Amino acid sequence: MSFIFNEQNNKKIEELTKRYPKKKAMILPILWLAQKQEGYVSNEAIKEISKIVEMPYMHIYSVATFYTMYRLEKSDKPIIEVCRTLSCELNGSEEIKKYLDNKYSDKYKIIEVECMGACSGAPMCTLEGKYIENLTTTKIDEVLNGK
Secondary structure, eight states: OOOOOOHHHHHHHHHHHHHOSSGGGGHHHHHHHHHHHHSSOOHHHHHHHHHHHTOOHHHHHHHHHHSTTOOSSOOSSOEEEEEOSHHHHHTTHHHHHHHHHHHHTTTSEEEEESOOSOGGGOSOEEETTEEEOSOOHHHHHHHHTTO
16 A cells, blocks of 8 residues: 555645755655654655655665654554653653553553653653643643543
């Protein structure tokens, strides 16, 4: 099965070609578009991106696997990404991750990721891409149980 960007994303790619003088510079934003469209970055999407930016498949694949923000597998559960870098670690992200694993791993896929740029709100995570900062176990329960 081949991957085709939808009309909205094709327009965004067109805009990116005007903004970036070199096609190679478009790799990260186009990977984001693919992930937002499918929920992950499939091999078929990587092949399509390699055609768009005129770079080998393996180069696009190596970029996608280098960054923890790109997922190469589709998840059957909503995704919680827990930041594991210094600010979050010093403020308790390890305990937050353990709590999530113990209490919510049946409902959510819980992933550790590198810095997401919200250090002032550490520890933090994302739930389906939405930032949740200044985490405590109480706040986690409130957010995940809809209180």
